[in-house]
Amino acid sequence: MLWKLLPVGLSYVLLQVTLRFKDDGDLAKRLQDRDPRAMSDLYDRYGRLAYSLIYRVVRNSGAAEDLVQETFLRVWNRIQSFDRTRGALGPWVLTVARNRAIDYLRSVDAKMSAGALELDRLESPPLFSSFEDSALSLDRARVLKTAFEKLTPTQKQVIELAYFEGLSQTEMAERMKQPLGTVKTWVRSALKALREDIAGEAIA
Amino acid sequence: MNPCQDFHDEFELYALGLLDPAEKTEIDQHLLTGCSTCEAALKNALAMNAIMMSTAPGVVPPARLKRRVLASVGVHPMSWSWLAAMAAACMLVFALWLSVQERSRAAELAQARRTLIDVSSQRDRLMQALSFLDDPATVPVSFGKGQPIPPHGNVFVHSRLGVLLIAANLPAAQAGKTYEMWLIPKGGAPRPAGLFQSQGGTAMHILSGPLDVGALGAVAVTLEPESGSPAPTSTPIIVAPVAGP
Numbered sequence: 001m002l003w004k005l006l007p008v009g010l011s012y013v014l015l016q017v018t019l020r021f022k023d024d025g026d027l028a029k030r031l032q033d034r035d036p037r038a039m040s041d042l043y044d045r046y047g048r049l050a051y052s053l054i055y056r057v058v059r060n061s062g063a064a065e066d067l068v069q070e071t072f073l074r075v076w077n078r079i080q081s082f083d084r085t086r087g088a089l090g091p092w093v094l095t096v097a098r099n100r101a102i103d104y105l106r107s108v109d110a111k112m113s114a115g116a117l118e119l120d121r122l123e124s125p126p127l128f129s130s131f132e133d134s135a136l137s138l139d140r141a142r143v144l145k146t147a148f149e150k151l152t153p154t155q156k157q158v159i160e161l162a163y164f165e166g167l168s169q170t171e172m173a174e175r176m177k178q179p180l181g182t183v184k185t186w187v188r189s190a191l192k193a194l195r196e197d198i199a200g201e202a203i204a
Numbered sequence: 205m206n207p208c209q210d211f212h213d214e215f216e217l218y219a220l221g222l223l224d225p226a227e228k229t230e231i232d233q234h235l236l237t238g239c240s241t242c243e244a245a246l247k248n249a250l251a252m253n254a255i256m257m258s259t260a261p262g263v264v265p266p267a268r269l270k271r272r273v274l275a276s277v278g279v280h281p282m283s284w285s286w287l288a289a290m291a292a293a294c295m296l297v298f299a300l301w302l303s304v305q306e307r308s309r310a311a312e313l314a315q316a317r318r319t320l321i322d323v324s325s326q327r328d329r330l331m332q333a334l335s336f337l338d339d340p341a342t343v344p345v346s347f348g349k350g351q352p353i354p355p356h357g358n359v360f361v362h363s364r365l366g367v368l369l370i371a372a373n374l375p376a377a378q379a380g381k382t383y384e385m386w387l388i389p390k391g392g393a394p395r396p397a398g399l400f401q402s403q404g405g406t407a408m409h410i411l412s413g414p415l416d417v418g419a420l421g422a423v424a425v426t427l428e429p430e431s432g433s434p435a436p437t438s439t440p441i442i443v444a445p446v447a448g449p
């Protein structure tokens with residue numbers, strides 16, 4: 001389901017994402033130096049990806065614009081604690097973007113509570129340092145896509161609910177009207193399959 | 205069982221903030237121990253999550269969003285699109301200026317051309333008049349002599365060239381009026397012979413083309429409506445009897 005929704009240019013987008021991750025160090029330095037052109041470059045690299053991801057989650061262009069703005073503002077404000085030598089700017093921006101979108105969904109559903117604080121902690125810049133270059137290769141993206149295609153429909157569904165709707169396993173069980181244990185099995189098996197295929201590719 | 209392995213299965217959900225509080229707390233505490241294996245596994249989970257997130261169907265954001273984002277951090281760049289728009293505006297103004305200049309130049313050129321045509325036309329008329337005067341076959345007739353109210357002048361008649369009228373002391377026709385020349389055959393009705401105006405008290409009018417001088421009784425001029433008349437509607441101002449060759 002997820003992969004069937006992907007546009008024809010997915011490979012190109014992935015290529016951009018994965019390849020750009022490698023020269024993010026210089027961009028991060030310029031952001032830290034408050035170079036006015038750096039923010040423009042950051043947006044050029046990740047603006048469309050962030051907007052696409054946020055739009056996928058909130059399904060509302062007006063809200064998506066607000067959330068993209070919030071995403072980049074947050075990155076700008078926290079860039080000083082980012083490890084520019086081995087940091088992964090792209091994954092961080094996407095994580096911040098996804099968290100803003102999920103946070104928005106939860107606030108609409110009046111489920112903000114402690115979730116917002118938790119998401120905030122999970123996008124802390126130090127988390128995105130010391131990435132292996134190979135962790136974000138195009139090959140891995142292809143492997144992930146192939147692995148996703150091999151999942152069962154229920155596994156694909158739980159993966160989408162996790163990544164793009166921000167549902168916990170308990171919430172998935174309620175939504176899917178399935179026992180929590182069953183849902184956990186689907187989630188774990190799906191993630192395990194994805195993870196193993198990527199790890200297999202790395203070894204190969 | 206190795207607890208790390210259990211955690212490894214949870215890191216994607218942990219990084220997405222989707223674990224139950226108890227599970228999350230357990231991982232938090234374990235990471236605080238500095239377990240390098242789990243730290244590496246967490247990085248891999250973050251990487252996988254990022255790649256998964258980047259697979260959202262591509263949607264093009266509106267162009268204004270970039271300006272909003274930059275403005276929110278106090279950057280107001282002169283974007284290329286603005287530069288392009290300004291360049292286009294400058295070029296438009298320049299093109300308009302050139303157009304005005306060109307139009308003005310074209311108007312001047314047209315005026316010069318009109319003047320040239322007028323001068324050329326005057327010269328042709330003078331040359332035409334001279335050809336009457338130079339030709340011995342021309343029959344000159346004077347008029348107005350001895351009359352109390354001028355005008356006076358001469359009519360030159362030529363069987364091949366036509367009729368040349370030169371009048372002096374001929375006042376300008378009133379508004380909406382014009383002078384009309386008539387050829388009056390002997391024993392016949394006046395025939396229209398062209399319209400003309402007097403400028404500065406003098407007038408010259410030429411009717412080109414062959415005519416039967418012997419049959420011509422007189423050349424006359426009347427004041428007529430601006431568009432001319434097929435037959436005289438007023439008393440002749442000039443009457444020049446033609447005696448024949």
